Amino acid sequence: MKIPDALWAELIVERLQIEDCIHSGWIMEAIPQSRELARELLAMGIIPKHVVVLFAPDIVLIERNLGKRVDVSTGEVYHTTFDWPTEDYIRQRLKVPHGISEVETARRILKYHQDYPGILQSFGSCMKLINADQPCADVFAQVFTHVQAPPRTLAPFSPRILLCGPPGSGKSMQASLLSRKYGIINVCCGQLLKEAVADETKLGELIKPYFDSGWPVADNIVVKMLSERLNRLDCHIRGWVLHGFPRDEDQAKLMQRANINPNRVFFLHITPESILERLCYRMLDPVTGERYHTLYQPAASKEASERLLIHPRDLEEAVKLKVDAYLRIAEGLETVFEDAIFINGDQDPQTVFEYIESYIVNPRPTTLGFPLQMA
Structure with a gap:
């Protein structure tokens, strides 16, 4: 059963209002996954300073996903090509995670391609596209450089x-x-x-x-x-x-x-x-409702000046x-x-x-x- 976007947004907002997020900042991974959730978050005031989108050819994504293995004891994720453990006892514990077959992966990628344009429209002004089909260190360096850069501001138009x-x-x-x-x-x-x-x-x-x-x-x-x-x-x-x-x-x-x-x-x-x-020295004319100041903006006529009153709070x-x-x-x-x-x-x-x-x-x-x- 799919969780409604409005409920997702409320849960996310509740988490981001906890003191650690307020003082240390936050990073969300794979959220939002739809245009509707993105709009819900924006409407509730969750506006990220930086949005990073990692992209790679579909064939690369499928190959990466098929190579994943999970250590059933620790939950650590390894990869047959990029991060294979050297210890034999760890290799013996590795299992293929559920839902990463070629068909399943292709289905999820297709769903992403369908949802991506709406997310792009929601966060386009602060979004950075980075090619993930390169060494991990190079990808990280580009992401880090982008996050360190001052966020784009629309001031004075939306301060x-x-x-x-x-x-x-x-x-x-x-x-x-x-x-x-x-x-x-x-x-x-x-x-x-x-x-x-x-x-x-x-x-x-x-x-x-x-x-x-x-x-x-x-x-x-x-x-x-x-x-x-x-x-x-x-x-x-x-x-x-x-x-x-x-x-x-x-x-x-x-x-x-x-x-x-x-x-x-x-x-x-x-x-x-x-x-x-x-x-x-602020005064109010009870007849016209006009406001005056004895020093800076006195009443124009003696008649008006004589009927001016001072508010008790002044x-x-x-x-x-x-x-x-x-x-x-x-x-x-x-x-x-x-x-x-x-x-x-x-x-x-x-x-x-x-x-x-x-x-x-x-x-x-x-x-x-x-x-x-x-x-």
Whole structure:
């Protein structure tokens, strides 16, 4: 009985989310074997950096397969031509494995030829074809060279960007600028939560009690919601920029276990004094809904200025509490993202944007293991 592709994909994703795969990387052999499974894996966010396809003439493949022998005691595989054991007692234990007859092998090769074009279409951009009809050492050298090469990137057309920083550092504005210029999907975690509740989705029903009580939404619910959004087709094609999550080290690690892996992480640094200046002078016109800033964007008329209100979350005491909370967890959060880029966010927004843009458009420079910092 054939295992459904969707179930295969779930099993593979579950294995790749274990900590050893997250930190050490992974290599899959002979997976996927069909276009359908390849698409299932891509839809679930499993996007390999390198795909190697070994090819050889059918007659060579058949001859290689017919020469296989298995040690029934150890399970080791030998070959009558390329890897024949010198010990007589091992040779006496060798058996012909099941299913390698010429007819069986030819049938499997034919099935591969039928499925290969679909797999090629799925992974074509990062696929490397290598002739396997040559000495093993030569094949390995070519594979190793390919794997060592930097993976092809489609940035700025499909980047996965994470913006981190304290309240008032300008994450929302930079995400908006990136989205407008490059068509990247702007994913605001807080906005997603509100939309899920408003649309009365299944996740929204789980989120609503947290909203009603004023408690933070459980991390596992937030990550599930983010995973669903970032795995939609528009995010795969156009890329995404995420802000508002993670807020601490535990959330960042939970995000990694869910296979949400940004390829560019930016930390916007800004002094507490500048944060207070940016946030505590924000005002709202209750009549028009327009937002103003006493220093940077005052109301045009005296009448409008007199009716402006300040949101309770922008009161100095509330802002200080949020800033203090961020500073307590910032160091731990930064350690999770070893390749993060640190940018001085206490500058003109367009200047900050140009710094971010340069690291999206251009290849990452060599940093000798040290974090990148921009003045």
